[in-house]
Amino acid sequence: MAIFTLDEVRKTFKNGEIKEEILKGINLSLREGEITALVGASGSGKSTLLTIAAGLQAATNGQVVFNGNNMTTMNEEQIRQIRASQFGFVFQFAHLVPFLTVEEQLLLMLDVSESKLKKQEQKIEINRILKLVEMEHRRNAYPSSLSGGEKQRVAIARAIIHKPKILFADEPTASLDSKRSKDVMRLIRDLTKTLNITTLMVTHDEEMLSYVDHIIKMSDGLVLEKEF
Structure with missing residues (x-):
């Protein structure tokens, strides 16, 4: 059963008098414990699709349904709460807080997600x-070391410490060399399975596709092909 679905999702941007449709009716279903990769050339719409799925921007039309809840009908605060408590994010660069230790980075995420764990449980x-x-x-x-x-x-670790249902990964290996990229992808794959997370990832690196369950190929705002 799908935990996350996108139904006829469209995104249009207006540039002066010109309207540009970036996403042209995307349908997508994600299941627990699986990794889905969005691939395609620059400008294909994959990153826009990821940010809409993650509640970072709104779709122009269509529905985004998470765990039976229609996010497109929620207000900004409701979406923020879902992002904080149910979603995890990994980007091309780690974006760690420079003056916090590794442990403090995770403690901060527990605070942001409004974790109900007591101090000893957090440890x-x-x-x-x-x-x-x-x-x-x-x-x-510290990050500098x-x-x-x-x-x-x-x-x-920061992205999963609060036990999210969905992990969004936007080019998580793009800043790494080949060996470290494979190490990170193996880690994402293993955590997805071990913790039963649903992972949606954008990547341009075809070597990383051997670690995923499904591949969605996009071009010009459309899904060209789905590989399962």
């Missing part, structure tokens, strides 16, 4: 997640 959960991403030995390190691959591992 236990942080220990568990850092072990999953193999970064427990760097818990007291971390490698690019380590920063992405911390970013992934």
Whole structure:
């Protein structure tokens, strides 16, 4: 059963008197424990689709339904609450807070997501997640002392510490070399399965597609092909 669906999603931008349709009626279903990759040339609409699915911008038409709830009828505060508590985000760059240690990065995310875990429970959960991403030995390190691959591992830990239902990953390996890219993708794949997360990822790197369950090929705001 799909936990996340997009139904005839369209996005139009207005440039002066000219209207440009970036998404032209996208239908997509995502299931728990699976990774779906959006691929296509620059300007195909894949990043726009990801941001609409994540509630970062609104669709012009169509519906975005998460866990049975129609996000297109929600107000801004309701969407913010879903983003904070139910969604996790990983981007091309880690965007870690420079003056916080690895452990403090995760504590901040628990605070932002309004976690109901007590202090001792938070410590236990942080220990568990850092072990999953193999970064427990760097818990007291600051971002300036971390490698690019380590920063992405911390970013992934931060994205899942509050137990989100959906993980959105926008070019998560684009800033890494081939070896670190594969390490990060293996980690995303393993966490998706272990934690039963639904992952939607944008990538331009075809080497990463061997780690995903479904591939959605896009061009000019349309889905050209779906591979399952």
